[in-house]
Amino acid sequence: MKVLVFGATGDQGEAQLRRLIAAGHTPVAVARDPSKLGVAGVESVAADYRDPDSLARALNGVEALFVTMPSTSFQAAEPLIRAVEAIGKAAARQGLRMAVFNSSMIIKEERRGFAAHDARWEMRERLRDSGVPTVSIQPVIYLDNLLRAWARRHILEEGRIFYPHHPELDVCWICQDDVSNLMIAALDRPHLSGRAYNVGGAEAIRGPDLARRLGAVLGRPLRFDPRPIPDFCEAMAGVFRDVTTLDPARLTGELRRIYEWYNYAEEKPFSVDMAPILADLPVTLTRLEDWAGRQDWSL
Numbered sequence: 001m002k003v004l005v006f007g008a009t010g011d012q013g014e015a016q017l018r019r020l021i022a023a024g025h026t027p028v029a030v031a032r033d034p035s036k037l038g039v040a041g042v043e044s045v046a047a048d049y050r051d052p053d054s055l056a057r058a059l060n061g062v063e064a065l066f067v068t069m070p071s072t073s074f075q076a077a078e079p080l081i082r083a084v085e086a087i088g089k090a091a092a093r094q095g096l097r098m099a100v101f102n103s104s105m106i107i108k109e110e111r112r113g114f115a116a117h118d119a120r121w122e123m124r125e126r127l128r129d130s131g132v133p134t135v136s137i138q139p140v141i142y143l144d145n146l147l148r149a150w151a152r153r154h155i156l157e158e159g160r161i162f163y164p165h166h167p168e169l170d171v172c173w174i175c176q177d178d179v180s181n182l183m184i185a186a187l188d189r190p191h192l193s194g195r196a197y198n199v200g201g202a203e204a205i206r207g208p209d210l211a212r213r214l215g216a217v218l219g220r221p222l223r224f225d226p227r228p229i230p231d232f233c234e235a236m237a238g239v240f241r242d243v244t245t246l247d248p249a250r251l252t253g254e255l256r257r258i259y260e261w262y263n264y265a266e267e268k269p270f271s272v273d274m275a276p277i278l279a280d281l282p283v284t285l286t287r288l289e290d291w292a293g294r295q296d297w298s299l
Contacts, residue, residue, distance in 0.1 A: 001187060002026045004045075004059060006087060007068030011144065012102060012176055014038035016066050019180035025187070028062060049083035055090035064098040064187050065091055069123065071104060073255060074236075074244045077119035084123040088130025098190055100183045101127050103138040106198050106269050114258045115250075124196065133193035135186040140200045140270050143173040143291055146214075150239055156299050160225040161214070164232040166263050167207045167224060170271040172200025175291045178283065185281040192280060200272040202285040210288070217292040229259045 003020055007013040008029030017039040020027040029037055034044040047058040059065070067087060069080045084101075091099055103120045111118045120138075128134045145151060146161070154162040165171060182199055186192060205213070207224035215222035233255040237248050244251060262269050274285065 001064055002028060002062045003187065004028045004030060004062040004065040005068075006030045006047075006065065007070075007102075008042075008044070009033070009036040009038075010068065010070075011038075012068050012104065012179070013066075015176035016068070016102075016180045016183065017042055019177055019184060023181075023184050025184070028058075030058060049079075049086045052086070052090060055086060056094065059090055059094045059096065062094075062096065064096055064100070066100050066102065066183055067127065068102040068104060071116070072119035073116040073258075074240045074246060074251065076245045077115065077122075081119060081122050081126060085126040085130065088127040088132050088134070092131035096132055098187055098193070099127060099132045099134045100186045101134060101136045102179065102183060103136060105138065106140045107136070107138045107196065109196075112261070114261065115254045116258060128194065133190055135189075135192050135194075136196040137179060137183050137186065138196060138198045139174050139179045140172055140198055140272055141174070142179075143175045143201070143288070147295060150235060154225075155214070155218075155222065156297065159215075159221060160223050161207065161211045162225045162227045163207065164227045164229045164259050164263070165207050165270075166226055169263055170204035170206060170268060171210075172204050172270060172272050172274070173210070173288065174199060174201040175286050177291075178286050181283040182277075182281050185283050189280070195280070197277050197281070198272050199277060200270070200274060202274065202287060204271050205288065213288055214292055217289055218297055229256055229263070232259065 003025050005013055005016055005027050009031050017027045027042055029042050029044040030047050031037055031044045032046050045058045048054045101124055105120055107120050111121055124136045154160050211222040211224040233252040237252050
């Protein structure tokens with residue numbers, strides 16, 4: 001199948017391109033600057049969400065699309081919501097067989113009063129309402145976050161996983177490749193149109209166990225150090241200072257509220273039973289140790 005990939009220049013999009021190729025599909029990357037693509041040899045097209053003709057040209061000849069948008073934790077939501085709506089309408093006009101939306105975060109069935117969550121909820125609903133058959137894949141949290149500089153340096157330089165989770169929090173970490181594989185599985189199952197899946201990894205892992213098991217792969221002891229949520233939010237505001245379009249005070253306030261929900265809500269947002277989901281979308285999930293063993297942990 002020929003699949004148009006929005007968000008192809010990001011790390012999640014890169015995983016989608018790689019896994020689509022591995023599965024025998026032909027991805028087409030939406031990229032204004034093809035040099036930013038992390039996968040060589042992929043066809044690319046430019047598209048402007050505000051220009052229906054450019055969207056029609058990008059969609060010409062493809063059968064399905066993947067949609068992954070920038071994080072609404074760090075970017076203004078309204079332009080992104082309008083972009084998803086425009087993509088959906090253009091896809092419906094072209095008669096595409098399927099759209100798969102990667103929300104990049106957990107989404108509940110109703111708004112929850114968290115800005116980032118509710119913006120993603122709105123994107124999902126706009127895409128569903130556009131008329132193009134849509135499946136939504138909603139990862140609870142990425143293992144790949146541990147590779148980001150703000151987490152990685154503590155692991156490699158200090159021997160600790162310094163993360164804003166309380167030690168008894170059950171967390172179903174999932175890697176980007178597995179999310180991509182779930183998206184690909186949805187492509188071949190148009191009867192699942194309208195479904196939304198909050199997805200995690202094969203098991204729930206608490207912080208101390210994450211440190212012990214990752215340390216075994218790295219061949220060095222690691223300890224889990226629960227990072228205070230306010231400290232984490234301030235650090236994230238600093239990491240994204242040069243690229244965010246949000247007011248710093250609003251950004252940190254919203255991050256704090258949603259991380260308190262992640263940590264303390266009775267519904268346990270980071271824990272998910274994957275058995276019924278895998279019955280619909282049969283993929284093999286990656287074990288923590290297998291994922292970690294494939295990564296480059298050099299300084």
